[in-house]
Amino acid sequence: MIDVAIVGAGTTGISTAIESKKLGVENVAIFEKGESYLTTIRKFYKDGKRVDRDYKGQEVTLKGSIDFCDGNKESTLDLFGSLLSSNQIDLKPQTDIERISKTEDGFELLSSGGESFKARFVVIAIGKMGQPNKPSYAIPLPIRSLVNFNANSIQKDEKLLIVGGGNSAVEYAYDLCKTNPTTLNYRRSEFARINDANAQELQKVISSGELQTKLGVDIVALSEDSGRVCVEFADSTKETYDRIIYAIGGSTPLDFLQKCKLELDEKQTPKSSEIHETSIQDLFIAGDIALQSGGSIAIGLNHGYEIAQEIAKRLKN
Ligand SMILES: Cc1cc2nc3c(=O)[nH]c(=O)nc-3n(C[C@H](O)[C@H](O)[C@H](O)COP(=O)(O)OP(=O)(O)OC[C@H]3O[C@@H](n4cnc5c(N)ncnc54)[C@H](O)[C@@H]3O)c2cc1C
Known part of the structure; x- marks a missing residue:
């Protein structure tokens, strides 16, 4: 914990991490x-x-306590790099957090x-520059609106292809196959990265025939086919869909906030209190x-300083 x-x-x-440590909170980790x-x-x-x-x-x-002053890109990187090492902060790079749930x-x-x-307190400091991961092959202009990175634009009865093998892709697949003809494509044949609950749901909809799968094969190209998306797979097969949803990691900040079930205001900014606490107790949000x-x-x-003060106080009680 x-x-x-x-x-x-x-x-x-x-x-947030440095100020927490200064206040004696030892067990701090940053996921990046x-x-x-x-x-x-x-x-x-x-x-x-x-x-x-x-x-x-x-x-x-x-x-x-951070002595940040005018400088340049390099001096800023140096300052924060040395703060991380001198305060022995547990930095977990290449760890893309997909969602946070209350337990x-x-x-x-x-x-x-x-x-x-698992954590007692969480601070979201993801900035505004995040983007979903995109495939390496080109997405031709005429079909760009049909190639999506979330499920917001799906219309009833559209024939869908979901691409990915993580929890997000699997959740899209088992939800959407209830309303739309849906195929799940993953480049591997085993889903090694999903949690048990998702594995069970996936198995159910595959066994019942509600969800089609195209596993162990990569996509090599996309093209337009009469206003729809023609998908060419590495095994030389082709299939046409109304829409493709890629869930291959990364997300926009808004998608992330929605997945965490945070209350947002009319401008889609997360609601937070004066002490930066979100609509969920002990879950804070900070920065851009x-x-x-x-x-x-x-x-x-x-x-970061204000949140660290508040969390240190709560941890003492
Ligand atoms: C070109 C440019 C010039 C600027 N110049 C200045 C300046 O001179 N002075 C100034 O004060 N400000 C400047 N700013 C603004 C400043 O960069 C931002 O205000 C600041 O970076 C915000 O810090 P942050 O930690 O809130 O977000 P960010 O710096 O954006 O950091 C967010 C971090 O979260 C990570 N992340 C995102 N999603 C996830 C996830 N799901 N899981 C794990 N990690 C995740 C990202 O990779 C990133 O490292 C400039 C901005 C830009 C774009």
Whole structure:
């Protein structure tokens, strides 16, 4: 059981971890879907980019212990890298958290790789830059609207192909096959990454014939076929569908929040209290993802500090 599980090793997530440690909370872990910390800064800041503390004129008085000041991309990466190592923070890279569920004694975090972690408190600090993983082959322009990464656009009776082998793909498949002719395609023939409940549901709909499967074979190309999607498989077969849903890891921040069942406001921003607690008790949200607009490194650092104070207080009681 982790005391504080933080999703996202951006500046906000790292601040939450450091401030928690400073307050004596030892059992802290950060889950990060990228290969290392500060994925947003590594990916979206140009080399040598100036990093302003008062970003876009937002003047913020820092409350916590992190001495963040004007610098550049490289000095910012160095600062947060050395904070992680000097505070011996347990960083779990390449761990894409797919959902967080409330349990009797805290939370369960599920990764797209099928791992499960338990935590007493969770802090979501995933930023706003996340995107679903896309296939390596081209998606031709005329069929782009029919190739989706969530189930939001599906129409009744459309013939569907779900692609993927993790919990999300399997859940889409067994739900959607009740309303639509549905096939599940996975490049492997075994579903090794799904939880037991999903494995049972999957088995049921396959045995009853409600769900068709195309397993152990990759897709090699997509093309248009009279306004529908023609899928070419590596075994040289072809089939045409009305719509394809890829669930091959990654997600938009909004999809993630919906999966975690957080209450959102009319602008799709997660509802949170003054102490950054979401509609679910002991589940906090911080940094860019907690804000309707704006956001900066300094704002996220303060969120992390405030959340750490609150969690440390609750852990003592
Ligand atoms: C080009 C550009 C320039 C900017 N310049 C400045 C500047 O000069 N000064 C300034 O203060 N601000 C600047 N900003 C804004 C600043 O980068 C953000 O406000 C800040 O990065 C927000 O931090 P965060 O930790 O909330 O989110 P992020 O930095 O986006 O970090 C989120 C982390 O969560 C990870 N993650 C996402 N989903 C999951 C998941 N499901 N499971 C596990 N991990 C996940 C991501 O990989 C990422 O590492 C700039 C932004 C951009 C795009």
